[in-house]
Amino acid sequence: MTKKAIFDFLERERAMPARIPLQLRRDGDWGELYGRFGEDEAKHQAGRCLDCGNPYCSWGCPLHNRIPQWLELAREGRIIEAAALCHETNPLPEICGRVCPQDRLCEGSCTLNDGFGAVTIGAVEKYIVDAALAQGWTPDLSQAPATGKRVAIVGAGPAGLACADRLARAGIAATVFDRYEKIGGLLHFGIPTFKLERAVLDQRHGVLAGMGVQFRLGMEVGRDVSMQSLLDDFDAVFLGIGSYRYTDGRLPGQELHNVLPALPFLVQNGRIVIGDDTEGRAIAGWEDQIALPDLKGRRVVVLGGGDTGMDCVRSAIRLGAAGVQCVYRRDEANMPGSAREVANAREEGVEFLFNRQPLALLGEGSVSAVRVAETRLGEPDARGRRNAEVVAGSESELEADVVIIAFGFQPDPPDGLAAHGIQAEANGRIRVGSALPYQTSNPKVFAGGDGVRGADLVVTAVQEGRDAAAGIATLLNGMQLAKTD
Incomplete structure (x- = not known):
């Protein structure tokens, strides 16, 4: 363990990973704009953190990530522990590290942002998870014995994937349905590769499958499988249907x-x-x-x-x-x-x-x-x-x-939800807020992400999918998942 210098931020300036040269971008290079930190670079940037008594960065993040704590672990080179801590609050940290607008959220709230340059939180988060996965790290589910409960998740976007992750950690079997042939929703088909390379999503698919999450890709609810069959065959349903109707x-x-x-x-x-x-x-x-x-x-x-x-x-x-x-x-x-x-x-x-x-x-x-x-x-x-x-x-x-x-885009819920007791607002957003977090007017159905709040950030969809899973676990197991805020 190395000793942290209190005033590292004075000796080391804020830095981002190297970027693809401008001319290559103009010539049509579609690779991720920002490269990856090496170990020393990540340690140096993580070491700039002041470890504020009231971590504004954590409060500025919709997921309330434990940012100062995993920055310190990264500075000490304890990457596996840092990755595990990242995942405690964020089911998709390597994705958020790439596509979140950190300048508006965690880094924008960083104490050092006023005069010294915010800690490079997103790039360090990306480094932590990429490095841990490359070393073979996988989530520890040893404390999540199978409950025998099953949940259908409609939509393999960030809300659906986050929900599946948290259900697996609660011992609840999750099956994800999506009309596309790849996971990610607009992460895969909408966000350009210069922000998010598709190999990152393929890797997360493998992590979730290793956790026991099943995927039924290329299957559209309402066309290939009915909503009623999901309600009949599963103990609960989560709708992470996104926003696809253009304004x-x-x-x-x-x-x-x-x-x-x-x-x-x-x-x-x-x-x-x-x-x-x-x-x-x-x-x-x-x-x-x-x-x-x-x-x-x-x-x-x-x-x-x-x-x-x-x-x-x-x-x-x-x-x-x-x-x-x-x-x-x-x-x-x-x-x-x-x-x-x-x-x-x-x-x-x-x-x-x-x-x-x-x-x-x-x-x-x-x-x-x-x-x-x-x-x-x-x-x-x-x-x-x-x-x-x-x-x-x-x-x-x-x-x-x-x-x-x-x-922009607005929710466009599939026809027939009302027939199953699932109410929507006048603007098409699915109505939630019953007895449990993100529970719809049908007590067996939960919803989150853009289909509930309208087009928004990836990180807010992740937060809602994560928190909806807590509501589902309470419904099915009478248990409460660990609080993350």
């Missing part, structure tokens, strides 16, 4: 050729990148198997400033677009996406047009321009965000060969 801005001209919805664009391009250009299936009214236009040398405009929009603009750069513009109706400070993702996009050549409201798409047959108007921020809306108000007489046109619409 329709109802822009005039959005039916023009080369106007693409963000999700099918990302899904289909992701399939091509990983060499799996197979026939897709319909997603909420759009076809996820679409004919992608050649973006080389073309002008691309992306409408929307969230993380999906950032995935689109950065993908367009790698696909050889001559110019990529991102149009967002508020200012940069109010963008919902990660500031780090915005910085990466800007470095790669994306032009941001803030305070612009799209009004219409123009063209004859194919899109040729986007009509926009300038905006100013007005009074806050119901959520406290200031509304974007159009400035009269400020209209202009942006030339565009391809337009990608990334206004």
Whole structure:
């Protein structure tokens, strides 16, 4: 065990793992942007932690990860113990270490973020779990004897996978159903490989299978298996169905050729990148198997400033677009996406047009321009965000060969849930909050993730899947899983 210097943060600056060179990204390199820390680098960065008496980083994380504790274990080189501690609160730590907006959450809350540079929490988390798995670490289930209870999980996205992990740790057999042929949901088919390499998901699939989780992939509930059969055959059901229905801005001209919805664009391009250009299936009214236009040398405009929009603009750069513009109706400070993702996009050549409201798409047959108007921020809306108000007489046109619409997504629950006593809100979100955490109006059915709260972060879906499993364990076993907050 090495002795920690109290003022390591003064001697060592914040550092991130080396990145793929800019020119390679512009030339179409789809590998993960950030590399991996070596052992010494990880120890040095972990050693910058102040081990605050009130760990703001932990409170800034929806999972309330025990960040100072596993940073100290990493600094001491106790990687297996660090990985086990990571997994106590986070069923998918190596994934969150890659895709979480740490700048808005744990690192944004770090005491050192004000003047010295936050501890590189996400990159150390990624190092811990990658290193432990490479050494053969697997979750210890010796204290989880089989209960004989069985749960069906609908959806192999982050909420469903997190729920399966926690059920396995409670001795409850989990079977995961998903219409796609790979686990991950939009982790696999929506998030570009420059943020999350698919081998990471394949590895997590193996870990979960080793824990006894069964997968029924390529099986869609409502088509290949009925909801009623799940209710009949299993002791409980968890719905982690995500949000796939795009937010329709109802822009005039959005039916023009080369106007693409963000999700099918990302899904289909992701399939091509990983060499799996197979026939897709319909997603909420759009076809996820679409004919992608050649973006080389073309002008691309992306409408929307969230993380999906950032995935689109950065993908367009790698696909050889001559110019990529991102149009967002508020200012940069109010963008919902990660500031780090915005910085990466800007470095790669994306032009941001803030305070612009799209009004219409123009063209004859194919899109040729986007009509926009300038905006100013007005009074806050119901959520406290200031509304974007159009400035009269400020209209202009942006030339565009391809337009990608990334206004966000809403839940689109499958038909027939009401027939099983599962109520939904007016906006389509599944209603939860009965006697147990994430229990629906059908006491045998639980739900969590984007299908409950609307499109949100991966880490919040993981948190809801994890906590729903605690409710299921209470229902089935009369037991309470260890609290993680």
